[in-house]
Amino acid sequence: MKTISKILIGMIVAAGIPALATAAGHNHATAAAATKGADTKAVQPQSNGEIKKVDKEAGKITIKHGRLANLGMAPMTMVFQVKDPALLEQVKAGDKVKFAAEKINGALTVTALQGTTILAAKTTTAQASVAETMPAADTKAVAQPQSDGEIKKVDKEAGKITVKHGPLVNLDMPAMTMVFKVKDPAMLEQVKAGDKVKFTVEKINGAFTITALQAAT
Structure with missing residues (x-):
């Protein structure tokens, strides 16, 4: 009788193993599918x-x-x-x-x-931090090169000036005639159409801006 009982228990255990294996495999597949689903949304490139x-x-x-x-x-x-x-x-x-x-x-x-x-903001912030730690005499950046030009139009209301100029080395621009903003509106009071000038231009907040202007000698 004990022998028959042991045989029956063995049969029950043997029958249960495939079921457990199947369940484990199913759970593993489900987990893999969930993981795959979580990974389908990749980080978009910038x-x-x-x-x-x-x-x-x-x-x-x-x-x-x-x-x-x-x-x-x-x-x-x-x-x-x-x-x-x-x-x-x-x-x-x-x-x-x-x-x-x-x-x-x-x-x-x-x-x-x-x-x-x-x-641009990061660059500006970094430059400001450096300037704060430097002596006052060193806060002015390296002087920009001056270019030759001829005033074609002065627009005081718009704070702009049209200049026919030679190459702008610091901006890698060829000779041409173009409209510039001015850093200081007072500059427009010092020139008129036809004047030959030397000037410095930089790109400030995305706009080509004259930062220095003087009569050519």
């Missing part, structure tokens, strides 16, 4: 861009950007929606940024702006 326009009312931003690999889009300038309107408070036209864009509900949407860190 692209370089330059802000051209910020439209806070519409919740949109215009960016001149490089290739958007995840969307298969070539470099161009286009308008994006933003996933978080707060992103628009951190940028302005002319800022250089890194951003991520996705297609959400059929609309191309900016989901991140360099982790919302603007490259």
Whole structure:
């Protein structure tokens, strides 16, 4: 009788092992599927861009950007929606940024702006920190080279001046005639159309700006 009982117990245990193995395999497969599902949303690559326009009312931003690999889009300038309107408070036209864009509900949407860190702002902050730790005599950056030019138009109301100029070495620009902003409106009181001048121009907040202007000698 004991022998029969041992045989029956052995049969029951043997029959249960495949079931346990099947259940374990099923649980493993389910866990693997869940893990796979969690990994399907990969981090989107970031692209370089330059802000051209910020439209806070519409919740949109215009960016001149490089290739958007995840969307298969070539470099161009286009308008994006933003996933978080707060992103628009951190940028302005002319800022250089890194951003991520996705297609959400059929609309191309900016989901991140360099982790919302603007490259230009970082550079400015770093420069300011260095300036604070330097002696007063050293806070002025290396003097920019001067270029020769001829005044073509003075627009005092707009705070702009049109100059026919030679090569701008510090900006890697060839000779041409173009409109500049001026850092100090008082400069416009010192010149008139036809004057030959020497001037210094820098890119400030995305705009070509004359920082020094004097009559040519």
